[in-house]
Amino acid sequence: TQLLEQSPQFLSIQEGENLTVYCNSSSVFSSLQWYRQEPGEGPVLLVTVVTGGEVKKLKRLTFQFGDARKDSSLHITAAQPGDTGLYLCAPRQGKLIFGTGTRLQVFP
Amino acid sequence: DVKVTQSSRYLVKRTGEKVFLECVQDMDHENMFWYRQDPGLGLRLIYFSYDVKMKEKGDIPEGYSVSREKKERFSLILESASTNQTSMYLCASSYQVATNEKLFFGSGTQLSVL
Numbered sequence: 001t002q003l004l005e006q007s008p009q010f011l012s013i014q015e016g017e018n019l020t021v022y023c024n025s026s027s028v029f030s031s032l033q034w035y036r037q038e039p040g041e042g043p044v045l046l047v048t049v050v051t052g053g054e055v056k057k058l059k060r061l062t063f064q065f066g067d068a069r070k071d072s073s074l075h076i077t078a079a080q081p082g083d084t085g086l087y088l089c090a091p092r093q094g095k096l097i098f099g100t101g102t103r104l105q106v107f108p
Numbered sequence: 109d110v111k112v113t114q115s116s117r118y119l120v121k122r123t124g125e126k127v128f129l130e131c132v133q134d135m136d137h138e139n140m141f142w143y144r145q146d147p148g149l150g151l152r153l154i155y156f157s158y159d160v161k162m163k164e165k166g167d168i169p170e171g172y173s174v175s176r177e178k179k180e181r182f183s184l185i186l187e188s189a190s191t192n193q194t195s196m197y198l199c200a201s202s203y204q205v206a207t208n209e210k211l212f213f214g215s216g217t218q219l220s221v222l
Contacts, residue, residue: 009148033210042112042198042213043151088150096141096211097167098151 004099006089012105016078021102023072023089030092032065032072037086037101079106111135114199114214121221127186129217131199138204140182141211142166142174145196157182189221 007022023032031050035043047056049065049072056063060083062075072089084106089099115130133140139158143151143166153166155174163174171193175183182201186193196218200211 004150006150035211041215042200043211044213045210048210090211096209097153098143100148100150 004089004091004097006087006099006102008102009100010103010105012107013079015080015106015108017106018075018077019079019104020073020075021087021104023074023091023099025070025091027091027093028069030069032069032092033090033096034063034072034074035088035090035098037088039085043086043088076104079104081106081108112199112201112212112214114197114217116217117215119217119219121186121189121219123190123221125186125189125221127189127219127221129184129186129197129199129219131182131184131201131214132180133182133201133212134180135201135203135212136179137201137212138179139202139209140176141200141202142172142182142184143198143200144168145198145216151198154184189219191221193219194221195219 004025033048034046037043047063052069053067054065060077064073087102112133121127141156142154145151152168154172155166157163157176160179173185196216198216199214202209202211
């Protein structure tokens with residue numbers, strides 16, 4: 001089973017700080033999705049990136065797909081407690097697989 | 109909004125029991141999926157289905173089977189539960205097979221096998 005590495009595995013920060021999480025693989029993907037899972041809930045789709053080098057913004061969240069379509073990053077500006085959750089990347093190449101996740105805790 | 113409903117939030121079973129996890133979606137989606145989620149391992153695909161009575165093995169099908177008799181319902185069956193099947197189980201559905209298909213997840217069933 002292919003595992004997609006996400007880093008860091010855990011992140012605990014204060015409200016207002018900036019952070020970046022990463023999703024890395026040695027494989028090339030046709031597209032990549034990011035999901036957020038809040039405690040007690042299933043994952044919810046945040047964004048899909050398709051083109052190498054593509055950047056998408058969702059309020060304070062910035063998503064980038066690597067030029068070679070092997071990796072991706074998620075940057076959060078001025079994190080808030082509502083950003084707390086598990087962030088999962090899900091590259092697409094045939095069936096949907098998920099990364100190992102980054103668990104983010106934002107303290108007030 | 110699409111709703112994916114899993115019948116139980118928490119479930120406690122004994123080793124050797126036959127366990128049924130039920131999932132229902134209300135948006136006429138073609139595709140349904142079962143994942144298990146374990147710390148540090150992300151979500152791993154157990155089985156999926158692209159149509160009624162169709163099923164395909166995912167990455168970790170051993171010890172599991174599935175049933176899809178109706179389009180809206182996808183059941184995961186643990187024939188003889190074992191302690192290593194203690195996990196969070198997530199059901200998901202999507203409209204069509206496409207590169208950018210969006211998955212809609214249920215809230216999960218936390219299964220403990222004692």
